[in-house]
Amino acid sequence: MGAVPRESLRDAYGKALVELGERDPRLLVFDADLSGSTRTALFGSRFPDRFFNVGAMESTMMSMAAGASLGGRTVYASTFAVFAAGQAYNFVRQSVAYHHANVKIVATHGGLLVGADGGTHQIGEDIGLMRGLPGMTVIVPADAPTTRTVTFAVAERTGPAYVRLTREDLPTVTDGSFAVGHANELRAGSDLAIVAVGSLVGRALEVAAELATVGVSSRVLDLASVKPFDEPALLRAARDTGAILVLEEHSVLTGIGALVAATTSENYPVPVRRVGIPDLFGESGDAWALLDRYGMSAERIRDEAWELLKIRGKVQ
Amino acid sequence: MAGSVPDERIESLQATALEIRREVIRMIFAAGSGHPGGSLSVTDLLAALLFEELHVDPARPEWPDRDRLVLSKGHAAPALYAALALRGFLPREELRTLRKLGSRLQGHVDRGRLPYIEASTGGVGQGVGMAVGMALDLRLDRRPSRVYAILGDGECQAGGTWEALMAGAHYRLANLVVILDRNGFETDGSTEAILGIEPIADKFRAFGYATIEIDGHDFRQILGALGTARATTDRSTAIVARTVTGKGVSFMENTHVWHGKAPSRAEAERALIELGVPAAEAAL
Numbered sequence A: 001m002g003a004v005p006r007e008s009l010r011d012a013y014g015k016a017l018v019e020l021g022e023r024d025p026r027l028l029v030f031d032a033d034l035s036g037s038t039r040t041a042l043f044g045s046r047f048p049d050r051f052f053n054v055g056a057m058e059s060t061m062m063s064m065a066a067g068a069s070l071g072g073r074t075v076y077a078s079t080f081a082v083f084a085a086g087q088a089y090n091f092v093r094q095s096v097a098y099h100h101a102n103v104k105i106v107a108t109h110g111g112l113l114v115g116a117d118g119g120t121h122q123i124g125e126d127i128g129l130m131r132g133l134p135g136m137t138v139i140v141p142a143d144a145p146t147t148r149t150v151t152f153a154v155a156e157r158t159g160p161a162y163v164r165l166t167r168e169d170l171p172t173v174t175d176g177s178f179a180v181g182h183a184n185e186l187r188a189g190s191d192l193a194i195v196a197v198g199s200l201v202g203r204a205l206e207v208a209a210e211l212a213t214v215g216v217s218s219r220v221l222d223l224a225s226v227k228p229f230d231e232p233a234l235l236r237a238a239r240d241t242g243a244i245l246v247l248e249e250h251s252v253l254t255g256i257g258a259l260v261a262a263t264t265s266e267n268y269p270v271p272v273r274r275v276g277i278p279d280l281f282g283e284s285g286d287a288w289a290l291l292d293r294y295g296m297s298a299e300r301i302r303d304e305a306w307e308l309l310k311i312r313g314k315v316q
Numbered sequence B: 001m002a003g004s005v006p007d008e009r010i011e012s013l014q015a016t017a018l019e020i021r022r023e024v025i026r027m028i029f030a031a032g033s034g035h036p037g038g039s040l041s042v043t044d045l046l047a048a049l050l051f052e053e054l055h056v057d058p059a060r061p062e063w064p065d066r067d068r069l070v071l072s073k074g075h076a077a078p079a080l081y082a083a084l085a086l087r088g089f090l091p092r093e094e095l096r097t098l099r100k101l102g103s104r105l106q107g108h109v110d111r112g113r114l115p116y117i118e119a120s121t122g123g124v125g126q127g128v129g130m131a132v133g134m135a136l137d138l139r140l141d142r143r144p145s146r147v148y149a150i151l152g153d154g155e156c157q158a159g160g161t162w163e164a165l166m167a168g169a170h171y172r173l174a175n176l177v178v179i180l181d182r183n184g185f186e187t188d189g190s191t192e193a194i195l196g197i198e199p200i201a202d203k204f205r206a207f208g209y210a211t212i213e214i215d216g217h218d219f220r221q222i223l224g225a226l227g228t229a230r231a232t233t234d235r236s237t238a239i240v241a242r243t244v245t246g247k248g249v250s251f252m253e254n255t256h257v258w259h260g261k262a263p264s265r266a267e268a269e270r271a272l273i274e275l276g277v278p279a280a281e282a283a284l
Ligand SMILES: Cc1ncc(C[n+]2csc(CCOP(=O)(O)OP(=O)(O)O)c2C)c(N)n1
Pocket: A032, A033, A034, A055, A056, A057, A058, A083, A087, B035, B037, B038, B039, B041, B073, B075, B076, B122, B123, B124, B125, B151, B152, B153, B154, B155, B156, B181, B183, B185, B186, B187, B245, B259
């Protein structure tokens, strides 16, 4: 992956938010004492009157954001994923989702790539929690260009949204094209489908390229739009390839793998294997070393791909 | 009481605190990330508790009648780890493993990995609730143990903190002491600029706490307040300790910039020299 440049998703978000603020003079932004980390500080210094850094009170921030949106404003609220989806869950549920409030929760620091802050600051449950809320749009961008597009796209769509970003810079793997409800096919292929989100899309492409060198053709789908998700593209991949490998930096219990397995088994059953965070809390450590330690190494992904190809009789 | 603490004890605590501060700088430098500002502000409080006030025994960290300490502001972990190491709860060499994969020294304090960590904290606003629960448990069992929770001022913006304080007052937990590390800063700036918490001592009083305001870097005042708390038998005590974020390192003092940032090698060495380490030994 050395050749692929890495960019900050958080920077892309912060810059896009400033542009949005210029376009929509009524747009508000909330943060909970992490505005430097989430990059909402960029909006805050440009539009101080429309920026509310409420301090370390994520739960109430969600209620305030919901209340402020009900008169017709678009409101963004940012903090780390563990506080947005975890700490504030029932405030997001009742104040934001139950009201179908026009609040865009952009949560940074999803997954294990939080690194050294450790298990209390990492979260592998947020996508499952947010996807379970009726009416909530859930998006997991894989890189900075998609983050930029997504920041605008969720504003276009009335109602609540949850966007999960990653702390670490990620390889730029898309041209930024994104539409809610559409999967992005990043590589065509017919032997195996790799469905990935967020930080693992880069690894999906890496492994697909490696498999190509031994004659295996892999399709790579970036499922950035988790809810609504592109069921036709998923079922097409199931039909065309007959085997799906899911990669996510999220708990395998409640994440994209569970979604893919349920959808295929109801409509077109094929073998599905899940690579993601096992049923464990994280811990402190170097961010990328944690991904390897918790079962998301390129090697593990390759092994799982190989298992699927064996099941399908495509390799010995 | 404070007046009776001999000068040598005060001097010894000062020396211990200085050593803790040096370790905080070395640890966070070695880790490459961490929270120096709030670790240095809470150091004197931790030294007074662990080296004077708390009934604890490093040889028996799980002694049932021990006093409990909950560091609600779990990001100040380096100061607590350093204090525990100096007090004999863990080997001093292990401090260098802070935040590394596989280390017992997690980025935020983590119960179960190290002796005498009573509660895992990290997300702010939950430590007082844990402490209230512990105090209820200990009182039901008629244990002499007392529970001390250390709270950050940014944490006072978290609703959970006030729910827990209300509960502590309601249950008249005389075995509970809440200590506020009032250093004036949090991640993005000063607490009063972001979301003010003053008049904080009046708030604790209104919530039913025997409230004492002290200079959180003056050991006589710290020990005096802890002594008064121990003698208070009808309700919980709140100690508002006015402190300085980054205390002891001039360029880290009174700014939010060092809330959650590791010093570079040059900055760490400068900090160590300011903390009295001879230049020849300050090299990292
Ligand atoms: C629930 C929660 N929200 C946000 C954070 C991120 N965070 C870490 S420390 C901090 C500020 C806390 O300020 P304070 O208690 O004053 O800490 P101190 O200055 O004493 O280090 C914040 C917002 C967190 N750890 N937990």
